[in-house]
Amino acid sequence: MKHRFLYLFFLLLLSGAVTEICGQQAPYRLKNGRLGLEWQKTGDGFMLKKLEVYKENKWVRLPGVLGQYTLLYAADQPGTAAGNLTDAAGKTITFPEPEYRYVIPKWKEATSAVSLNREGTATVFYPSFCAITQQGLVFRQQGGPADLKATWELDPANENDIKVTLQLVAHKAGYYSIASPALFTGDKDRFSWAIIPGIFQGNRINNNFVDAYAYGHGVPALPVVARERTAAALTSILTTKEGVTLSVTAAPGTGRDPWAGNKLTQSDWLLGLSMINRQGQLTPTLYHPVLGQKKSFLNPGDTVTFEFRYTVTTGDWYQTYQHVVNDIYRFDTFLQLKKSQEPLSDRISKLFHYVRSDSTSRWRVFDYKGMHIGAQEYLGGVYESEKDAVKNADYGAMWMLAHLTRDPVLLQKRLPEALNFKLAQQHTAPGFFKGAAAGQYYLYKSRRFTEEWGPYTEPIGTTYYLMLDIGNILLFEPDQPALKKELRQAADWLLEKMHPEGFWEVAYDNASHRPLFEDLKDYRPTFYGLLVAYKLLGDKKFLHAAIKAADWFIKNSVEQGFFLGVCGDTRFAPDFATGQSAQALLDLYEITKTSRYRQAAIQVAELYTTSVYSHPIPSTDKKQVEQRSLEDWQISQVGLSFEHGGIIGSANGHGPILLASHAGLFVRMFQLTKDSLFLKMARTAALGREAFVDAPTGVASYYWTAMNKGAGPYPHHAWWQVGWITDYLMAELSLRSNGQISFPAGFLAPKVGPHKTYGFSSGKIYGNEAELVMTDQLVTLNNPNIDYLCAIDRRTKKVYLFLLNNDDETQTTDLNLSQNATVGGIRITPGNAELLSEGKRLPAALKNAISIAPYGLRVYRFDYR
Structure with a gap:
């Protein structure tokens, strides 16, 4: 007993200058000019009885306040096997199909008992003790598997923030996880927005578990715990119908370092992020450590500390997200530390020499139905390929670079062969697919075009691989009757396949013509192809159809935060097509001058910022990357975007990509909105990234994990790099000259994002x-x-x-x-x-x-x- 008393006294000393302790009557509250919190001692412990925020000259109280703590404990290490999942009808969920070899392992990881928050024993409590200190309040709970001390204080630098530190002392050996306390429980049937950036977002609970969890469409109904490796920011944010936003954000340093010391640690799991807690309550929640993962095993007497902060404000989710990224995770840090080693303009010069060389660019020419068609080798996975796939990536960049340099190799060899490839890429025989794209890849051994991951045809493939490419060519070469005919046939096919409401099927089976992927909606900018057709052919039926489809897209995709990707190998997990949608809507606004398209473009762009990493904070710490000694900022993920994030996207294993196609768009968004986050994100993505560039060729690696290995199996990516770098520099040129220097921009480039082409007009x-x-x-x-x-x-x-x-x-x-x-x-x-x-x-x-x-x-x- 004596030792117990000394232990308590020692803890009290650690808490600071104690003015009142739990046995006395006192106002257990924290209050400043923006926030007020008040606790009351009850038979169950200290419960939060009031949480209020100052709004429009009055205090607004949040309903459903709790202040409830949860501790998870498991004596044995939790397993990693996927759990059994059933839908609302009790039927076992089977996802994805067997051919999705890249997705299956990630889905299994994401449906383990720990990920579904089913592992361990949950102890739910309210603290038994409270002390008032000069800094704030200190709560304590003793007994059970561990003792817990919680220190709460208002942040003097940010009046809407509450800083919390939880310290756990283990009583027995086992695995522990601490949840951030539930400040309040939200109304599941009535909230404005919920988001874990990079994982999911929306304005409703989605009972379709695969749709919500795998595709990020709304809030999953289960209390899932997401990994930090694809969370754009380490925060969980909820906005109520009353217009109050609550977020909980981990302190910097809590989450994993993707390259700790001298090895890849992208998949370390130190922080869990959730929107529905173990008790099934809608409340932003974080977990640290994660049960069964690093730092979670404790012996008796061992301690673990978890620091985080709540932000309670009357702004919307995006204002809170800006605060998290800018103020808590100091997004400016990368640009402050970076030291460029090579100008982007010099990289374009190197890329020019790379793509004009047959050997480095792996340019191949084939005889196809009497034409010489040219394309670059593609060594990634393609359905039924025998390592014989070829493709072209960015026709706008090809024609732009050829015309800006007047290079004879590009003008006389590359462009004619690439043009023939495009003319051969369309279905021309009468029937269901007449006018549609035959596929983005050509398999030269079987002499046929095909799609990436199956024998199907996507409407957006026709937008991409016919209409956008043809459109950009026609800007440079308007007198091409064969191309205009191909464009009209493609537009007519797209128009024919558009549903009366204004949407398309995701894909059709090539043999049966039946719609495929009927569990998904085409939340992609498929409508943009019709916009291209209208601008080049002048037929208003294409504009009217584009408007109808864009209106459907805004209502069903933008307003819900539901998006779909264009990478077949990940079963269309949301990707850079989201960023493309913002530019597509901006282009529609430029034609129609209808303000809702401008506003929708801004809304999508704001959502797309959550596809950009903002953690961990870059530093000058030394990192060993194979034979290179680098500083942390040089290989930082901060500012780089996902190919696709979420729980099944490539960023889980590979990290972000180095194709910063969104950089030019974000500069334009800054011009439009004056939101500095757009500009900082554009510059952070584009500048100082030489650690990922193959120095002799100027070609950056695609995935972050490849570091500086160059094009690898994707030589065609060099064209995309020419395209996005040029678009970014042109956007900066317009911005810095206050619009006094401007060049007409062409159409979007398929498929990696919203960059555009230049040089077709003065x-x-x-x-x-x-x-x-x-x-x-x-x-x-x-x-x-x-x-x-x-x-x-x-x-x-x-x-x-x-x-x-x-x-x-x-x-x-x-x-x-x-x-x-x-x-x-x-x-x-x-x-x-x-x-x-x-x-x-x-x-x-x-x-x-x-x-x-x-x-x-x-x-x-x-x-x-």
Whole structure:
């Protein structure tokens, strides 16, 4: 007994200066100008009796307050086998089909007893003791498998935040997990929004477990516990119908480090995220450690600490998410630490040489029905392939690079062979599929086109692999009657297959023509193909159909937060098509000027920020990556987006991807909304990523786990990289010039996201007309933080040089121009120059050291002969 008293006294000393303890009557409350919490001692312990937030000059009380604690304990290590799942009718759930070899292991992991929150014994309690300290309140609970101490205090730096520290002391050996206390229980039938970023989101409970859990459509009805490895932010957020948002966010350092020390640790599981707790209550909840995982086994006397914070505010979910990302996880850190080693413009030059080489690009040419069709090898998985699949990725980038460089290899060899590939890619025989895309891949051994993961045809495949590609070609080559015919046939097929309500089937079986994947809805921007057809063919029936389909998409997809992906090998888990949807809606707004399309585009873009990692906070810690010694920030996942996240997406094992197709869109979104998170996310994705780039070729790896191994089995990705880098730089050019420099943008590129193509038409530079060009011969800079772009006015013999400082500090560089360079296909010698930017129009020397402000722009114009 004596030792027990000393133990309690020691704990009290740790808690700080104690002014009142549990035996005295006292107002057990925390309050500031924004929040108020009050506890009451009852026969069951200290229960939270009041939680209120200041809104519109009055205090608003939340109903259903609890303050309830949960501790999980298991004497033996929990197993990892998948549990038995049944639907509402009691029928066993079987998902996915056997051919989805990439998905099956992830689904099994995600349906283990721990993941379904069925493992261990749950002790639910209210603390028996409370003390008031100078910092806040300290609660204690003794007995059972462990003692628990909980310290609560208001954050003086963020008045809507409550900081909580839980400390557990084990009484017996076993596995432990602590849940963040349930502040309140929400109304399952009546809430505005719930989201675990990167896992699921929506405004309702979805009783279709596979739809909710595997595809992120709404809140799963079961108390699932998600892993942090595909959570974009380590937070769970709920907005009530009354407009109050509650979130619980883990303290930085709680979740896994994806590369700890010198090895891959992406799949370590240290934090669980949930929206429905063990008791079936709707309340944002975190678990640490995770039962049976690292740090969860304790011997008697061992301790574990769990730090997190609640945010209670009257804003919506996105405002809270911004707070989590910007303030708690300090999203600025990467850009503050980064030190670029190579300008993006130099990477484009390397990529240009990579794609024009037959050997490095793995360019293959085949005879197909009397035509020479060309494409690049594809060494990934394709249905019924014998490692003989080829494909082309980004026709917009192909035509853009060829025309901006006027390179004869691209113009005379690549483009004609790629064009023939596109002409061969359409079903032309009468029947069900006439006009549809025959498939994105060509199998040269069996001499046929096919889809990625089965003998089926997707309507969005026709949008992608016919209409978008053809559209971008026609911008550069408008006099192509065969292409226009192909585009019209594709649009007519899409129109014919659109349901009266404005949606499409996900896919049709090639043999029976029956709809497939009827458990899914086509929550993808399939309507965009009709927009392309309208803009190029001028037939208003295509615009009317695009509007009807977009309206269906907004109501059923955007407003619910339900999206679908375009990667067949992961059974269409939501992916970068979501980001594409935002740009598609923006393009529709530009045509119709209907505000709901603009607003829907912003809403989708905000949701797409939850496909971008914001944790862990980057640092300068040393990391060993095979033979390279790097700093943590250099291989950080922060700012990189998923191919697909959730519980079945590729990010579970591979981490994010390096294709930052969304970067240009996010810059445009910043121009539209002034939301700085968009701009920071764009720059963090695009800049300082040389650790993932194969230095000789300029080709970045696709998956994060591949680090700097280059194209690997995906040589065609180089075209996507040319496309997104150009789109990002052009978006920055428009932003930094306040729109005074602008070039027409083409159509979206299939299929990795919302980047667009340029160079098919001249643009405006402070009121002057010029055409965009690319050259790696004209400009020499000695600062890797500075990128450049060029334009030329052949009529007046003027060259425009755009210099962009892509760093948060002023940068200086020596600028030198070649006296005999090829620019836009012609040889030039520079003459007199002037500075056009920064509100100046002054004579300028082009052989000197210049300084450019942080994220600044300098524009020079010079004569040539």
